[in-house]
């Protein structure tokens with residue numbers, strides 16, 4: 259049945275770097291429109307998990323399915339890089355927002371968004387500009403269209419990065435600690451954009467240390483540690499009454515920090 | 516000394532420097548592309564090229580090409596040799612420029628489904644060029660001085676003319692001070708022009 263098929267499914271996914279196992283037999287499903295917060299200690303594999311979903315990393319074993327389509331190709335038991343064409347198709351559907359924003363430093367905010375559309379989708383110039391301006395307006399940065407990244411605050415850069423990613427009209431958005439590199443006073447402007455996106459029905463997987471965001475804007479929270487999901491559940495429930503000592507410890511340490 | 520010879524000698528020094536630099540900067544792009552190619556053979560060729568060319572003194576290359584191969588005029592030999600040597604150095608300068616572009620931007624290009632070549636051309640290369648520009652410029656200024664080696668194979672550039680004048684007149688001060696000043700002026704001119712060019716290239720954005 260259409261309705262019951264998850265938008266994104268991670269199946270028995272493992273990832274090692276050399277003999278260092280980072281993710282071990284991990285399963286995770288996201289329904290269409292679901293917002294999932296990924297929490298856990300640093301070095302616990304949150305970034306690695308997200309990066310396996312758009313193939314910035316290749317898993318060691320396991321599968322990722324997008325709308326029922328298997329994304330990871332195997333040859334002789336080893337995951338192999340998808341063809342450039344297949345890879346492009348995956349990455350057009352899976353947007354990613356990085357901790358360090360990673361805007362193109364030689365382009366203005368608007369050019370960043372225009373370039374991405376034209377290079378990835380072959381959008382016409384007029385259409386790309388129109389869409390870029392609409393998206394900048396949506397993230398509250400219409401007045402910064404002509405600014406270069408170096409002239410923008412962290413919060414502004416991250417909002418441009420979100421707009422740039424949205425410009426490809428992805429089906430799923432991945433966020434890797436989107437506010438960790440931003441001054442605390444500037445975080446709310448980014449979180450507000452993300453919350454709006456969540457309310458608009460975007461399927462989102464968000465690695466974060468923002469418990470406020472997790473509680474208010476995410477449907478489900480997943481606690482990742484030691485290469486696996488220790489527990490998961492409705493965000494409010496998991497964050498208010500965690501079942502495991504390890505989760506409690508983590509949340510207490512975060513609250514004290 | 517006969518000062519009337521200086522304009523032509525100066526012109527030769529400028530010609531060797533600029534022509535070799537032009538060759539080096541263009542050929543350097545090819546070498547660095549080979550160096551970063553996905554084909555192992557191309558990468559190996561590029562490594563051997565940069566290491567061998569830089570590992571042998573330019574004077575030895577000049578003699579080898581002029582006396583050993585003997586296909587080119589003295590001036591042609593100087594331009595070719597200095598151009599090829601510059602290609603190896605420029606390639607290395609470009610390479611470190613490319614490596615200095617923040618890796619996150621390359622990842623963003625990939626995550627945004629931008630074809631690799633487009634991303635390299637439109638995002639990575641322009642930033643690498645700005646990072647590399649000062650090193651390319653200082654190589655060019657070094658080349659102004661290295662071009663004096665061409666006097667050994669008989670190119671009548673500044674050092675050659677000064678040397679001949681000194682031998683004829685017995686006065687070693689006037690000719691060498693004169694050409695020394697000319698080298699200095701040319702270097703300074705290049706430095707200023709290069710600085711302006713770099714600033715233009717950089718425009719309003721900065722990579723760090």
Ligand SMILES: Nc1ncnc2c1ncn2[C@@H]1O[C@H](COP(=O)(O)OP(=O)(O)O)[C@@H](O)[C@H]1O
Nearest residue numbers: 275278280298299300301302303304305306307
């Ligand atoms: N490219 C890599 N090579 C080797 N080890 C890596 C690499 N990327 C991540 N790791 C290791 O994987 C572990 C998980 O890292 P990461 O996914 O970044 O965790 P998190 O995002 O939860 O902080 C860490 O121990 C890290 O050192």
Ligand SMILES: [Mg+2]
Nearest residue numbers: 304305306435
């Ligand atoms: Mg991380």
